[in-house]
Amino acid sequence: MSHLSLLNEASPVALSAIGAESQTFDGTGFVETSVPCGLKTAEIARLVEDYRQAAVNTKAAGFDRAEIHAANGYQIDQFLRVTSNNRTDGCGGSIANRARLLSEVVAAVTAVLGAGRVGVRLSPFSNANNVGIDSDTVATFGAAIDAQNDAGVAFLHLVEGQAGGPRDWPAGELEGLRDRFKGVYMTNNGYDRASAIAAVASGRADLVAFGKLYFFNPDLAERLARNAPLNPLPVAGPYGAGREGFTDYPTLAEVAA
Numbered sequence: 001m002s003h004l005s006l007l008n009e010a011s012p013v014a015l016s017a018i019g020a021e022s023q024t025f026d027g028t029g030f031v032e033t034s035v036p037c038g039l040k041t042a043e044i045a046r047l048v049e050d051y052r053q054a055a056v057n058t059k060a061a062g063f064d065r066a067e068i069h070a071a072n073g074y075q076i077d078q079f080l081r082v083t084s085n086n087r088t089d090g091c092g093g094s095i096a097n098r099a100r101l102l103s104e105v106v107a108a109v110t111a112v113l114g115a116g117r118v119g120v121r122l123s124p125f126s127n128a129n130n131v132g133i134d135s136d137t138v139a140t141f142g143a144a145i146d147a148q149n150d151a152g153v154a155f156l157h158l159v160e161g162q163a164g165g166p167r168d169w170p171a172g173e174l175e176g177l178r179d180r181f182k183g184v185y186m187t188n189n190g191y192d193r194a195s196a197i198a199a200v201a202s203g204r205a206d207l208v209a210f211g212k213l214y215f216f217n218p219d220l221a222e223r224l225a226r227n228a229p230l231n232p233l234p235v236a237g238p239y240g241a242g243r244e245g246f247t248d249y250p251t252l253a254e255v256a257a
Ligand SMILES: Cc1cc2nc3c(=O)[nH]c(=O)nc-3n(C[C@H](O)[C@H](O)[C@H](O)COP(=O)(O)O)c2cc1C
Pocket: 071, 072, 159, 163, 164, 188, 189, 190, 191, 209, 210, 211, 212, 213, 215, 238, 239
């Protein structure tokens, strides 16, 4: 899910050489994602090693926890689903094979950061980046979630419905997947202060992740704690070629000044 210009003209790497027909931002505007190189079986180990190295870099940069992004049509999500995974080796075909990369990445990153310090983000009911809806979402994602129960994962983070879009899924299926995870559950998608408080108070979720609100409010946690007003959402959207509209949203103190 990338573009040649973002990779010093090297091809993106994916499970097969099929373009996502999606878009990515190249610093000046949105461009069609480039067709990736398909990974050979022997190269999967290198992919897992890349995640391990990323965890080493994370630690060196001063972070002590990380979330594995396995959602929204990105690489690990592509491996999970029958709609996008056409491999015939040990990472394709059966559900166990399709979930193998996720488990290997979680193990590699956990070995660096430690048990209870790595979370996993999944989006079972999202067709983000044209990844396709799995023909048996509950079986696929249920197995992927079950595997995390034994892996020392700190939290399961589900994008509920379509990221940034409707919160829809077949009745009870998301709740069923959530309940298969025995640890901390983090929810995301369309929450504001009131609905986040209600979700935690009712026991529906342990944690709530915010996307847009954090983007536009660099001091979001403080504002929510104080029930202070939030910055208005910009009309033009957050993507730009520089700071403007991207990282220049004021804190409460700056607004007051
Ligand atoms: C500007 C912007 C960029 C985003 N980029 C990504 C992305 O690169 N990968 C991803 O998985 N989700 C991305 N998201 C989705 C968010 O992670 C989140 O799931 C979504 O915005 C719903 O949460 P919210 O209602 O709290 O914003 C992006 C959202 C926004 C607003």
